[in-house]
Amino acid sequence: MMRCEGLSKSFILHVRGGARIEAFRDVSFTLEPGQFLGVSGPSGSGKSSLLKCLYRTYLPSAGKMWYTDARAHTHNLSAADEHVVLRLRRQEIGCISQFFPVIPRVSALDTITNSMVARGHPRADSETRARELLERLAIPRRLWAMYPSTFSGGEKQRINIIHAVIARPRLLLLDEPTASLDAATARExxxxxxxxxxxGTAMIGVFHDTALLARLSDTVIEMAPMREVEAAS
Ligand SMILES: Nc1ncnc2c1ncn2[C@@H]1O[C@H](COP(=O)(O)OP(=O)(O)OP(=O)(O)O)[C@@H](O)[C@H]1O
Ligand SMILES: [Mg+2]
Known part of the structure; x- marks a missing residue:
């Protein structure tokens, strides 16, 4: 379903006279449908940057990544057109990160309902499911009609989780999806x-809790600490 070979990402820091920072280097893996690939490593080792490359928020600096979609068509993700990437995100690839990109002036309930409607489900069924999930992750009813932009960090994160889960993606990328939640809500x-x-959703996930990561994962890749490769000249 997804394959990476020698994937690397570095950043040129113009504020530091062109110093080059390597976020991660030479990551290779194969992900089969339904598999869970865990990503671990110390803070700053490039875990979030790797997920951002896989979601194509960042373009990798080197290496290859391929994604085989539900129609068995393989995309070279590093080179795929923006509109192909957007279609894949709409139909197949979900992402939960610590920061929810809130849609302005749409209520929490509609944001979540629309995520399921966008996958071709009837609005009434989608809204029923949205209410069920809001209830389950303990979002108080008084917030359902409000804009998530005004929510607390943990409330935003729960909306983010529901928004991704309700769409039933084929592949879900998880970047510390429970980081801002209390223990009981995190368990739920x-x-x-x-x-x-x-x-059957395949997942690639980062969790701070190493025991949880080991429990969820079929395979874990370990990211090496980041290094500065070229100082400013
Ligand atoms: N847009 C960016 N511009 C410059 N440097 C960046 C950018 N994004 C990430 N980095 C750098 O890349 C390195 C890896 O960051 P990243 O966020 O991927 O680490 P991480 O493993 O997710 O860390 P944590 O566990 O703390 O979340 C860091 O040194 C960071 O400063
Ligand atoms: Mg991170």
């Missing part, structure tokens, strides 16, 4: 993620 969120996985 993890069980939601596990249910989705049991339905």
């Amino acid at each position: 969120a993890v069980s939601l993620i596990q249910e989705l996985r049991a339905e």
Whole structure:
């Protein structure tokens, strides 16, 4: 479903006279449908940058990444057109990160409902499911009609989780999806993620909790600490 070979990402820091920072280097893996690939490593080792490359928020600096879609068409993700990337995000690839890109002036309930409607489900069914999930992740009813832009960090994160899960993506990227949640809500969120996985969603995930990461993952890749490769001249 996804394959990476020698994937690397570095940043040129213009503010530092052109110093080059390597976020990660030479990452290779193969992900089969339904598999869970864990990504671990110390803070700053490039885990978030790797997920951002896979979601094509960043373009990798070197290496290859391929994604085989539901129609068995293989895309060279490093070179795919923006509109292909947008279609894949709409139809197949979901992402939960610590920061929810909130849609302005759309209520929490509509944001989530629309995520399921966009995958071709009737609005009434989608809204029923949205209410069920809002209830399950303990979002108070008084917030359902409000804009998530005004929500607390943990509330935004729960909307983000529901928004991704309700769409039932083929591939879900998880970057510390429970980082801002209290223990009980984090457990509920993890069980939601596990249910989705049991339905066949493949996942690539970063969790701070190493025991949880080991429990969820079929394979774990370990990222090496970041280095500065070229100082400013
Ligand atoms: N847009 C950017 N511009 C410049 N440097 C960046 C950018 N994004 C990430 N980096 C650098 O790349 C390195 C890896 O960052 P990244 O966020 O991927 O680490 P991480 O493993 O997710 O860390 P954490 O566990 O703390 O979340 C860091 O040194 C960071 O400063
Ligand atoms: Mg990170």
